[in-house]
Amino acid sequence: MFGNDPLFIFLLASLFLAITPGPDNLFVLMQSAVYGYKTGIFITLGLCTGLIFHSAAVALGLATVLQTSPFAFPLLKVFGASYLLYLSWQAYRAANVGLSLQAVVPLTPFQFYRRGIIMNISNPKIGLFFLAFLPQFIVVKHGELASQIMLLGGIFIVIAFIVMTCIALISGSLSNWLMSSPKVQKIMHRLTAIVLLGLALHILLLTQ
Numbered sequence: 283m284f285g286n287d288p289l290f291i292f293l294l295a296s297l298f299l300a301i302t303p304g305p306d307n308l309f310v311l312m313q314s315a316v317y318g319y320k321t322g323i324f325i326t327l328g329l330c331t332g333l334i335f336h337s338a339a340v341a342l343g344l345a346t347v348l349q350t351s352p353f354a355f356p357l358l359k360v361f362g363a364s365y366l367l368y369l370s371w372q373a374y375r376a377a378n379v380g381l382s383l384q385a386v387v388p389l390t391p392f393q394f395y396r397r398g399i400i401m402n403i404s405n406p407k408i409g410l411f412f413l414a415f416l417p418q419f420i421v422v423k424h425g426e427l428a429s430q431i432m433l434l435g436g437i438f439i440v441i442a443f444i445v446m447t448c449i450a451l452i453s454g455s456l457s458n459w460l461m462s463s464p465k466v467q468k469i470m471h472r473l474t475a476i477v478l479l480g481l482a483l484h485i486l487l488l489t490q
Contacts, residue, residue, distance in 0.1 A: 288419050296442075301445050309325065309478075310325055310453070312453075314453035322447075325398040326450060328398020328399040329399070330446075331395075331402070332398065332400075334435070334436075335399075335402075336403075337432055337436070337438075340413050340435070341431040342428065359486060362404030362406065362482075366482035367478075370479040371475070373471050373472070373474040373478060374472060412435065416438075420434070
């Protein structure tokens with residue numbers, strides 16, 4: 283379906299992009315360090331589920347709405363930024379609740395999974411990135427462009443999942459140490475709040 287060279291270049295580019303520090307990687311790292319590697323993996327699953335949505339949107343041509351509609355992009359930005367601001371406030375509050383992870387009402391795996399989905403889908407930059415990135419590696423003469431885009435998107439998602447899972451496992455190894463140090467817990471929660479606030483401002487400052 284693909285020539286060896288385009289596919290090989292796509293694999294290298296995807297791996298490079300996946301390991302490059304970004305909002306998703308940073309969020310997985312912070313949450314895994316505070317709550318353990320399992321939490322990071324569920325968030326990773328949510329983020330990758332969001333990537334499936336973006337791949338399908340590009341394949342079906344829906345992502346072009348973000349480029350052509352004068353309202354869709356700003357509305358999605360506001361929604362995404364608002365959700366991140368909410369998470370930032372929650373993390374900041376958690377730093378002041380008993381200074382202990384046990385004192386904070388734990389989220390369920392599904393809630394962490396859902397959080398990853400919402401974060402990913404509500405970030406319009408990812409949709410635009412997929413719209414610009416994936417079509418560069420399709421082979422027009424082979425036809426079935428939507429199928430090619432979905433396949434490329436699937437490959438990217440697998441690579442991203444592997445990379446972020448590794449981040450979760452490595453960062454999660456610090457969780458036991460954090461559990462035994464209330465002071466470090468407080469610092470990590472506040473760092474998480476700052477990171478999420480920065481991501482919210484980043485989305486709001488995006489230009490179409």
